[in-house]
Amino acid sequence: MNLQDMINDDGIRIGVVDTGVANIASVMASLRRVGVRADLMSTPMEVELVEGLVLPGVGHFASGMSELRRLGLVEAIRERIQRRSATLAICLGMQLLAESSDEAPGVTGLGAIDVRVRRLADGVPRPHVGWSRIYRPLLRTEDVVVRPGTAYFANGYAVDRVPDGWAATWACDGDRFVASLECSGVVACQFHPELSGTYGQDLIRRWVSCVKDVVSC
Amino acid sequence: MLMKRIIPCLDVRNGRVVKGVGFRNLREVGDPADLADRYQFDGADELVILDVSATMEERIASIEVVRSVRESLSIALTVGGGVRTVEDAERLLDAGADKISVNSAAVRRPDLIDELVSSFGSQCVIVAIDAIGRGDSEWEVVIDGGRSLTGGSVVQWAKTAVARGAGELLVTSHDRDGTGIGYDLDLIRSITRVVDTPVIASGGARTAADIESAFEAGATGSLIAGVLHDEATTIRNLRIELNALGRELRP
Numbered sequence: 108m109n110l111q112d113m114i115n116d117d118g119i120r121i122g123v124v125d126t127g128v129a130n131i132a133s134v135m136a137s138l139r140r141v142g143v144r145a146d147l148m149s150t151p152m153e154v155e156l157v158e159g160l161v162l163p164g165v166g167h168f169a170s171g172m173s174e175l176r177r178l179g180l181v182e183a184i185r186e187r188i189q190r191r192s193a194t195l196a197i198c199l200g201m202q203l204l205a206e207s208s209d210e211a212p213g214v215t216g217l218g219a220i221d222v223r224v225r226r227l228a229d230g231v232p233r234p235h236v237g238w239s240r241i242y243r244p245l246l247r248t249e250d251v252v253v254r255p256g257t258a259y260f261a262n263g264y265a266v267d268r269v270p271d272g273w274a275a276t277w278a279c280d281g282d283r284f285v286a287s288l289e290c291s292g293v294v295a296c297q298f299h300p301e302l303s304g305t306y307g308q309d310l311i312r313r314w315v316s317c318v319k320d321v322v323s324c
Numbered sequence: 325m326l327m328k329r330i331i332p333c334l335d336v337r338n339g340r341v342v343k344g345v346g347f348r349n350l351r352e353v354g355d356p357a358d359l360a361d362r363y364q365f366d367g368a369d370e371l372v373i374l375d376v377s378a379t380m381e382e383r384i385a386s387i388e389v390v391r392s393v394r395e396s397l398s399i400a401l402t403v404g405g406g407v408r409t410v411e412d413a414e415r416l417l418d419a420g421a422d423k424i425s426v427n428s429a430a431v432r433r434p435d436l437i438d439e440l441v442s443s444f445g446s447q448c449v450i451v452a453i454d455a456i457g458r459g460d461s462e463w464e465v466v467i468d469g470g471r472s473l474t475g476g477s478v479v480q481w482a483k484t485a486v487a488r489g490a491g492e493l494l495v496t497s498h499d500r501d502g503t504g505i506g507y508d509l510d511l512i513r514s515i516t517r518v519v520d521t522p523v524i525a526s527g528g529a530r531t532a533a534d535i536e537s538a539f540e541a542g543a544t545g546s547l548i549a550g551v552l553h554d555e556a557t558t559i560r561n562l563r564i565e566l567n568a569l570g571r572e573l574r575p
Contacts, residue, residue: 132420133401136394165422166445234447234491236522237326237544238369238574257327257574259369259400261447280326302400302422304364304574 113146113157119318122148122157124184126174126200129163130301134197137301141312151183159292159318160187163301164199165261168224169211171199181217188219193292193318195311198262201288201295210264220273220288220295222266228282236261241286241298243276252313253287256306258298265297292317327574329369329545330535330559330566331524332552334359335376336405339385342376343550345502348470350376353553360393363552366559368399369574372494372547374425374452375405376469387419394420402450402494408436410443417444425494427452428467431474431481434488441489450524451485452494453478455511463511470498482515492522494547500528502550507538516542530556532565539571 113120123134125147138145138161145161154160162184164171175181187194188204196204205216208224216224227235243255253276265284269275278286278297287296294314300307334341334356341359342350353359360371373393375386383406390403403416404425413424424444430436430451440449454470455463455478463478482493495515497508507525516523525538526547535546551557563573 130417130422132394132418133422136396136420137398140396140398165448232326232522232544233520234522235326236447236492237329239326260326261400263447299400299422302398304398308398 113144115144117319119158120156121145121159121161121315121318122153123161123163124154124175124180124200125149125178126162126164126171129165129199131163133301134161134163137308137311138315140308141315143315149178149180151179154180154183154187159193159195159315160184162194162196162200162203164197164201164203166199167210168199168202168208168216168264169214171203172211172214172216175203175217185217185219188217188293191291191293193314194294195300195314196293196295197301198297198299201297202264202266204295205266208264220266221270222268222285222288224264225267226264227262227284230281232280234261234263235280239278239280239298241276241278252289252294252310252317253296254310256303258286258296258300258303258306260298262297325572326544327369327572328539328543329524330367330562330573331370331372331545331547332359332363332368332559333372333374333526333547333549335374335549336386336389337376337378338382339389341553343502343553356389357392357396359553361396363559364397364399367563367574368559370400370402370545371397372402372404372425375403377406387415390416390419390421404450404452410439413440413444417448423448423450423491425450425452427454428472430485431465431467431476434484437485437488437490441491446489446491449490450492450494451490452496453481453485454496454498455508456498457508457511461510461514463514466498478511479514479518482519486519486521490521492524492545493519494524494526496547497527501526503528504530504551506530506534507541507543507546509537509541512538512541512543532562532569535562536566536569536571
């Protein structure tokens with residue numbers, strides 16, 4: 108794809124990683140609803156150069172990683188996260204950023220964030236599907252992308268801890284687990300903002316304005 | 325806590341929303357995108373589209389319906405009707421579905437459930453079961469939109485579907501569909517008693533009390549259609565009434 112053709116009116120390019128199995132049509136539609144033109148991408152160069160990258164994902168940790176490896180995107184995504192380039196990782200997309208997952212023992216994750224993915228405790232409805240509250244243990248929420256609210260989940264696993272320097276939100280359904288992590292423009296959500304009604308649309312809008320801020324400074 | 329879900333359903337045929345009684349006498353009730361917008365605005369937690377088309381031409385129209393509904397829909401969208409293969413499911417996901425519902429084809433060839441689960445994950449696969457009461461807390465599985473009897477037990481099929489990886493079950497009482505006399509709570513209970521997988525109750529709901537009874541019977545979601553299409557009530561009203569009954573829903 109010609110990267111020149113992807114530029115939005117305000118000079119930013121947003122790419123959505125074409126992981127093949129994700130609910131990509133929903134993610135693309137949610138970006139259009141906040142007025143952003145996004146393009147599917149599947150090469151390391153595209154992933155490196157766009158101002159904002161969305162890493163969607165539904166399905167199995169092992170098949171998600173094998174798809175990223177097949178596309179040769181492992182290094183490019185890891186580097187993006189490590190230099191804190193604006194990235195929105197959703198559900199399995201968030202889990203892929205971890206070192207490893209209970210869902211696929213022996214499979215190496217992107218290792219972009221120093222966390223592991225664990226199975227939700229017994230007693231949590233499985234699959235954990237539906238709307239749940241999101242808690243944020245901070246008084247000031249103006250400066251963050253993920254704020255308290257109610258969001259739509261579809262997961263059986265979650266990351267196990269909050270690494271230093273990252274702001275987190277939590278969900279609690281018989282097991283307290285990390286609902287999101289964010290640091291600068293990197294936002295990783297265990298829930299699906301694209302399926303979380305106005306709460307999710309507002310979140311995506313704030314992330315997009317993060318992308319624009321980074322570009323303007 | 326996971327909140328219980330109110331899920332409007334659009335039966336779509338030849339690009340239009342239809343509704344019948346006992347799956348028959350279908351009449352047209354509106355445009356899918358218009359109804360989807362209204363229900364979303366009123367506070368639907370998810371949306372289901374079931375393609376009840378009879379012909380291939382009508383099915384192609386339904387793919388366009390999924391595309392147009394997706395454009396403004398910011399909640400989860402389940403699409404079913406006529407899904408026989410992983411490729412069928414892929415087409416619907418590409419058009420904008422988040423979850424796929426399978427029914428008759430899975431009864432005929434249960435491996436379809438395993439194939440969909442291994443391609444898209446459990447959370448993506450809903451097995452829809454249509455049930456006809458046979459008295460004494462027994463229900464028979466019916467397929468092909470209620471036209472074919474299978475002789476199979478609903479409870480047994482529910483267990484099999486879950487064992488094969490179904491992420492949710494959508495259980496419709498064929499006897500009560502379109503009647504407005506309330507869900508078949510015995511049916512719901514007989515299934516929620518034996519599976520941990522989320523169960524969505526369907527067929528017969530008219531009031532908030534009907535919905536609350538299904539939740540108390542163990543359903544995690546309640547499907548409603550006719551009462552909304554007829555504008556006898558709105559999701560907004562149902563939510564207010566459920567809140568008044570002490571039920572916490574998505575704010």
